[in-house]
Amino acid sequence: MPLTFEVIAEALREQIRSGGLRPGDALPTQAVLMREFGAxxxxxxxxxTLLKQEGWAVSRPGKGAFVAHHDHPDGTHDLDGPDVTAPADGTTARIEALERALAEAVQQIADLRGRVEALELGGGERGR
Known part of the structure; x- marks a missing residue:
C-alpha cells in the first residue's frame, strides 16, 4: 500500500496528466491538501518535495507551488520523460545535495510545527 505522501503526489500527477492542472497553474495549498487527504x-x-524533485512542480517563494513548464520545440509537453529536468554537465550531484538538504530542512520545520501544535493543543503545559 503506497504511503500517503505518495498517494497525494500521484493524485496531483494525475490531475496534471489529465489537464485538470496545466503548466503554470497554482497547485493546491498545503492546507487544502491536508484537509482533502486527512494528512x-x-x-x-x-x-x-517529491513532485519538485521529479520536475512536476516548481516553487515561487512567497507565492506557492506551481505546475512546471515542460515545453518542447514541437510544442508538446512531456511530463513523464526521465530526462525532462536533467541538469547540464556536472550539476546533477550539486542539485541532488541541495535537494537532500532542503528535504532535511523541511523535515525539521515540520517537526517543529508539530511540537508547537502539540503545545498549543495541550494548553501550553510543558514537561508534565
Missing part, C-alpha cells in the same frame, strides 16, 4: 503538514510537504 499532516509533514506528509503534504513530503509529497510536494
Amino acid at each position: 499532516s503538514s509533514l506528509t503534504v510537504q513530503k509529497a510536494m
